[in-house]
Amino acid sequence: GENVEQHPSTLSVQEGDSAVIKCTYSDSASNYFPWYKQELGKRPQLIIDIRSNVGEKKDQRIAVTLNKTAKHFSLHITETQPEDSAVYFCALYNFNKFYFGSGTKLNVKP
Amino acid sequence: DAGITQSPRHKVTETGTPVTLRCHQTENHRYMYWYRQDPGHGLRLIHYSYGVKDTDKGEVSDGYSVSRSKTEDFLLTLESATSSQTSVYFCAISARGLVEGGELFFGEGSRLTVL
Numbered sequence: 001g002e003n004v005e006q007h008p009s010t011l012s013v014q015e016g017d018s019a020v021i022k023c024t025y026s027d028s029a030s031n032y033f034p035w036y037k038q039e040l041g042k043r044p045q046l047i048i049d050i051r052s053n054v055g056e057k058k059d060q061r062i063a064v065t066l067n068k069t070a071k072h073f074s075l076h077i078t079e080t081q082p083e084d085s086a087v088y089f090c091a092l093y094n095f096n097k098f099y100f101g102s103g104t105k106l107n108v109k110p
Numbered sequence: 111d112a113g114i115t116q117s118p119r120h121k122v123t124e125t126g127t128p129v130t131l132r133c134h135q136t137e138n139h140r141y142m143y144w145y146r147q148d149p150g151h152g153l154r155l156i157h158y159s160y161g162v163k164d165t166d167k168g169e170v171s172d173g174y175s176v177s178r179s180k181t182e183d184f185l186l187t188l189e190s191a192t193s194s195q196t197s198v199y200f201c202a203i204s205a206r207g208l209v210e211g212g213e214l215f216f217g218e219g220s221r222l223t224v225l
Contacts, residue, residue, distance in 0.1 A: 100145075
């Protein structure tokens with residue numbers, strides 16, 4: 001299967017700071033790259049996604065960048081708030097299958 | 111939230127017993143997935159379905175089987191549960207597949223403990 005590496009595994013930031021999570025992958029056929037947020041005890045939910053024909057996408061405080069040549073994509077959260085504390089998963093899609101990274105636990109300290 | 115429910119939500123069973131988890135959707139989505147979630151491993155695909163009676167294996171399919179006899183139901187069966195199958199199982203559905211993926215909507219998860 002596809003190998004998706006996600007870093008860091010844990011990230012602690014002060015409220016108001018930025019957070020960046022990075023994922024690398026190996027299969028160049030992947031064309032859809034979503035990010036999911038999972039709060040403690042809850043189900044994962046999509047927060048933003050990007051397709052391979054786009055380099056960057058923003059949605060308020062969240063942005064995702066994609067570098068297909070280097071095979072990596074990143075999640076950027078600006079002006080972090082305590083409610084951003086959760087586990088974040090990157091994923092990629094390749095013909096019917098979604099492959100997930102191992103997750104990043106983000107802790108935003110008030 | 112998308113109309114997707116899993117049952118049971120919690121189950122404790124003994125090694126060697128069969129277990130079936132059910133995923134039911136009311137969205138009429140074509141694609142359905144079973145994932146397991148374990149610390150340090152993220153979400154790993156067990157099996158998926160791309161239509162009624164059409165299923166395929168994922169990354170960690172050994173010890174699991176699935177069936178989809180109607181659009182709304184996707185069953186995951188552990189024929190003989192082992193302690194290594196203790197996990198949280200998530201069902202997910204999607205309206206898009208094949209070449210172009212789309213949003214996955216997850217169920218609330220089923221926590222399975224095998225003693």
